[in-house]
Amino acid sequence: FAMRSARFIDAYQKGLNGMQATWAIKKYRGHHVLPQTILDKFDCPLNILIHILC
Structure with a gap:
């Protein structure tokens, strides 16, 4: 529980x-923190829909 909460924070x-955040935490669940490049994936609204649906 603590590690999941830390990932959300x-x-x-x-x-x-x-x-x-929910999508990113599922994708990077083996990592202690999310990579800084995660923000690049959400620059375009189309990317958001593609990543959510996949």
């Missing part, structure tokens, strides 16, 4: 919203 600090 890290995602929010990097500027992700709840839906983006």
Whole structure:
């Protein structure tokens, strides 16, 4: 529970919203923190839809 909460905190600090944070945490679940490049994936609204649906 603590590690999952820490990942959400890290995602929010990097500027992700709840839906983006949930997707990123699932994708990078083996990592202690999300990579800084995660923000690049959410620059375009089309990328958000593609990543959510995949």
